[in-house]
Amino acid sequence: MSLIDLLATSAELPDAWRSSVVGRFGGANLKLLRMDAGAYEEETHDFAEGLLVLDGTMRLSVGGEVVDVGAGQLYVVPAGVAHAVAPGSRGTLAILDVCARSR
Template sequence: MSLIDLLATSAELPDAWRSTVVGRFGGANFKLVRMDDGGYEEETHDFAEGLLVLDGAMNLSIGDQIVEVGAGQLYVVPAGVAHGVAPGSRGTLVILDV
């Protein structure tokens, strides 16, 4: 076992919006992302994705809606649903690829 300081690790990531895998559990990836005020292009996956904001806020774009996901909140994007991140998002994001 090892202890990982997620906020410190995120602060050390060289590029915003470039995820890094910090752990694997069963078939799931546990990834960490540093968000800046920019956005992220729309994407679709063949697996469910959990988006957990540790600090800050993420403006999640689902279809024609923007959902603000705040610190301590989790949004689960079902497999096959297109989603992106609108500008103005900032902080630390955990991505769970299930």
Template sequence: MPLIQLDDLAAALPSAWKSTVLGQVGPARIKVLRMDEQAYEAETHDYNEGLLVVSGQLMLQVQGEAGTVVVEPGQMYLALAGIPHAVLPGSHGTLVIVDV
């Protein structure tokens, strides 16, 4: 696969919060999406989900965590399987998701 410009790819997506799969490494799917300041309702998965901020900021409400979890560029939050997590308003930029 060629070099991927994540911010450019996310900006070109037709809508925010709709990811596109970049590829797969072993069992892990790698996706990218654009965040647009809007909240995204709580969801729970039966797999771990790595949330890697490329640019901008991701703000999460996670069951069992006190307060807001803020993820900055270059940081990744690991949302564990079975734990509800929601994106709070104001989250923006490019997010890479690794489903494992």
């Protein structure tokens, strides 16, 4: 077992909105990224995706509505559902997915 400080690891990432895999568990990835005030384009996956805000706030756009997801909150986006991040998000985001390859 190893200890990973997610907030410290996120602070060391070179670019906002570029995720890095910090752990793999079976077929699942745990990715980490830093959010800045910029938007992130709409995407859809063939797997469910868990978006866990560690600090700050993510302004998630799903189905034409913006949902503010705060620190300590998890939003699960079902497979096949388009989602994007609206401007104004900041902080650290952990992403949990079952994609076998890293993106």
